[in-house]
Amino acid sequence: MSGATLYSVSYALSSALLDGLGSILPGPARAVVTNPNVLVGLAVLIFAVILLAASMLNTILLIWWERKLLGRFMDRRGAMHVGFAGLLQNFADGLKLFRKNTFQPTEADALGFYGGPLAYMVTSMILFGVLPISSGWNSGVLPLTLLLALAIFSFAPLFIFVSAWSSNNKYSLMGGMRSAAQMIAYEVPILLAVVAVVIVSGSFDLTTIVYEQQNYWFWGPLVVALIVFVAGMLAEMERIPFDLPEAEAELVEGWNTEYGGMLFAFFMLADYLRALVGSILVVLLFLGGWTLPTWVPSALTSFPLAGIFWFMIKTYTVFGLFVWVRASLPRVRTDQLLRVGWNRMIPLSLLSIFLAAVLVTVKCLPVFGCLPSMGV
Amino acid sequence: MWINMGPQHPMTHGLWNLRVKIDGEMILDVDPEMGYLHRGIEKISEDRHYNEVITLMDRCCYVAGFAWEHLYILSAEEALGVHPPERAEYLRVLCEEFQRIGSHLMWYAAFVQDLGLMSPFLYGMRDRDLVLDLFQSYTGARMTYEYMRVGGVRNDLPPGFSDQARKVLDWLDARFPEYDQLCLGSTIFRRRCDDLGVLKARDCVAHGVTGPMLRSAGMKRDLRKDRPYSAYDRLEFDVAVAEAADVTARYLVRMEEMRQSVRILRQVVDWLDHHPGPVLADHLPRWLGAPYAPIGNEGYLLKRNYPKGVGLSAIEEPHGEALAYVVNDGGEHPYRVKFRSPVFANISASRQYLVGYHVADIPPIMGSVDVCVGEVDR
Numbered sequence: 001m002s003g004a005t006l007y008s009v010s011y012a013l014s015s016a017l018l019d020g021l022g023s024i025l026p027g028p029a030r031a032v033v034t035n036p037n038v039l040v041g042l043a044v045l046i047f048a049v050i051l052l053a054a055s056m057l058n059t060i061l062l063i064w065w066e067r068k069l070l071g072r073f074m075d076r077r078g079a080m081h082v083g084f085a086g087l088l089q090n091f092a093d094g095l096k097l098f099r100k101n102t103f104q105p106t107e108a109d110a111l112g113f114y115g116g117p118l119a120y121m122v123t124s125m126i127l128f129g130v131l132p133i134s135s136g137w138n139s140g141v142l143p144l145t146l147l148l149a150l151a152i153f154s155f156a157p158l159f160i161f162v163s164a165w166s167s168n169n170k171y172s173l174m175g176g177m178r179s180a181a182q183m184i185a186y187e188v189p190i191l192l193a194v195v196a197v198v199i200v201s202g203s204f205d206l207t208t209i210v211y212e213q214q215n216y217w218f219w220g221p222l223v224v225a226l227i228v229f230v231a232g233m234l235a236e237m238e239r240i241p242f243d244l245p246e247a248e249a250e251l252v253e254g255w256n257t258e259y260g261g262m263l264f265a266f267f268m269l270a271d272y273l274r275a276l277v278g279s280i281l282v283v284l285l286f287l288g289g290w291t292l293p294t295w296v297p298s299a300l301t302s303f304p305l306a307g308i309f310w311f312m313i314k315t316y317t318v319f320g321l322f323v324w325v326r327a328s329l330p331r332v333r334t335d336q337l338l339r340v341g342w343n344r345m346i347p348l349s350l351l352s353i354f355l356a357a358v359l360v361t362v363k364c365l366p367v368f369g370c371l372p373s374m375g376v
Numbered sequence: 377m378w379i380n381m382g383p384q385h386p387m388t389h390g391l392w393n394l395r396v397k398i399d400g401e402m403i404l405d406v407d408p409e410m411g412y413l414h415r416g417i418e419k420i421s422e423d424r425h426y427n428e429v430i431t432l433m434d435r436c437c438y439v440a441g442f443a444w445e446h447l448y449i450l451s452a453e454e455a456l457g458v459h460p461p462e463r464a465e466y467l468r469v470l471c472e473e474f475q476r477i478g479s480h481l482m483w484y485a486a487f488v489q490d491l492g493l494m495s496p497f498l499y500g501m502r503d504r505d506l507v508l509d510l511f512q513s514y515t516g517a518r519m520t521y522e523y524m525r526v527g528g529v530r531n532d533l534p535p536g537f538s539d540q541a542r543k544v545l546d547w548l549d550a551r552f553p554e555y556d557q558l559c560l561g562s563t564i565f566r567r568r569c570d571d572l573g574v575l576k577a578r579d580c581v582a583h584g585v586t587g588p589m590l591r592s593a594g595m596k597r598d599l600r601k602d603r604p605y606s607a608y609d610r611l612e613f614d615v616a617v618a619e620a621a622d623v624t625a626r627y628l629v630r631m632e633e634m635r636q637s638v639r640i641l642r643q644v645v646d647w648l649d650h651h652p653g654p655v656l657a658d659h660l661p662r663w664l665g666a667p668y669a670p671i672g673n674e675g676y677l678l679k680r681n682y683p684k685g686v687g688l689s690a691i692e693e694p695h696g697e698a699l700a701y702v703v704n705d706g707g708e709h710p711y712r713v714k715f716r717s718p719v720f721a722n723i724s725a726s727r728q729y730l731v732g733y734h735v736a737d738i739p740p741i742m743g744s745v746d747v748c749v750g751e752v753d754r
Contacts, residue, residue: 070494073495074494074495074497074498074499075495075498075499075502076498170377170379171379174401174735240492240494241492241564243492244736247492247736247739250381250387250735250736250738250739251735252385252386326494327494327495328493328495328558329492329493329562329564330488330491330492330493330562330564330565330568331491331492331564331568331736332564332567332568333567333568333734333736333737334401334734334736335401335734336567336568
């Protein structure tokens, strides 16, 4: 596992493909196929396709996981009939949505109405490509992955608001307004909580942040930051108790009221993709990413794809906690949400920055141990 | 900006329209519109035999069918001068109290769903199913029962019913603390529901608001105590009252009512165990006693000679105080049937308890009113 990265795999795949193609093609065409630029281009394309397939598969698996878990919390079974334990139910649902007619309300703004969900979907997908899943599964060494991920993450209110406004529906508009207000309010504490992690790890690169957690995972010393980050993520994902933009009780379906068929599926997929990314970020920043503590026997970490395996276990556990919250809490009100965001979350995140600064100064903690060498 | 919440809207729990004038998230004015589910039940009743009207009563309120059957039967019996046997009265109380629990559980499920609580919704529905199972065991139906008859009830309980009923009551008793924990134990719930949708006792009286809403405002009024009907004067129970007049108070009242219903039902089941007897009065004319049997000429002759009379009954329905007025002109059909729906009055007062709150407060407030549109429009 250590040697093979996602890119090297797709490069090998690409060259094997082109070699095979070159051996059967006549002279001039062979020259085109063996051109190194074509080779790299195809490698990048394969890389992207793998990422896309992985993100979609994970999203659909996540929806299944949520349905099953929610079912258990509610004293029922969840999806059961299509595939083993309902695993294929979401594919069936997706196919159904795919076949549905897409309609547009009269006087809806076509550009915003169709462009909004598309942009929302695309930005969410890019997000998945930025994040490292294991030592091999990443998009190369970027010094500012964390910043990039959060920047793309914060595009969402814009696209949601655009699609809500252009739907020409009062419920959509109210949902869009709420969504924008909520996401902007919770963007700030999230960023501040992340600053605490950055201070301790000394890097904006997610891979470095993960390796800085070799002695102890950050959730222990940075528990305040973790709380702020998780609460903020719940708001960013628009999940109960913070799902007021699509509070179905009063706003029908909030900002995506007017969307049906595949456009609705886009929103749904993008929502869960963002939920997945949120869980991944929690794992990366606070739960040691794909690494396990050093006292774990090496047999558990040395099998092929062990990094991805443990990473996914952690991610789905974190998402399970989000589902648990959803199953047991009522929805808050807009003004309460914003008050909590501005009055509680921001002071808490400032406190977490202070604690992180203290941690960096003392370098070693009695229970947890010492920081590894600072990445700066 | 005026928005139409309804007639197709998740908040309505039925088919009505709440027009809301909003400024941002604040409610400036509301205007409830009803009538989307009007089926002319009162008028149709004038064209049905006395026992055939019962079928319509089940459709009046689909979650509290027994209560409306009971209401109609009481006034029809008064109008016709028929007296049911005592066992039938206890059976009716059994039906009504189980129905109260079923209706309140349905309310609980819908109400918490309005607040975004997902699991308790299914817990409420799950436990309501046990009550429906009981109904099915002795009426054969889970929703539209057609069980009560002028002069009694259709049939007696099946063997083993009382054991099953006690099991359900024990189960429910154990569930109520869980419900409270999920709602009252949650800070978010208290923040959302305290001081919300306040309707003081004076306003309740002014708008004819009755039932749990009135009792949540501190007014101890319950027709089962104040104007006992059927066997209620022989049963022990307390009237659930709360003081705060807000959504939480209505929650508390309904929860306490369910507990009291369980208490009543234990007494009723015990009584039924020890007092076997007829469940249908034996002095009825054939066309009343056996409604779906072929009616001979004899029956038609009898009905013409039925004594004239007027019946007025009032019962404490799960949603509030319902009234029925039946005029008997000696013919085979009631001359006139008129109902008072408690929910109609409760919704009509919505301007009093909605204006000034947030849009997000509409679902919990209207949820705490417990709307059943079937009986509003009839």
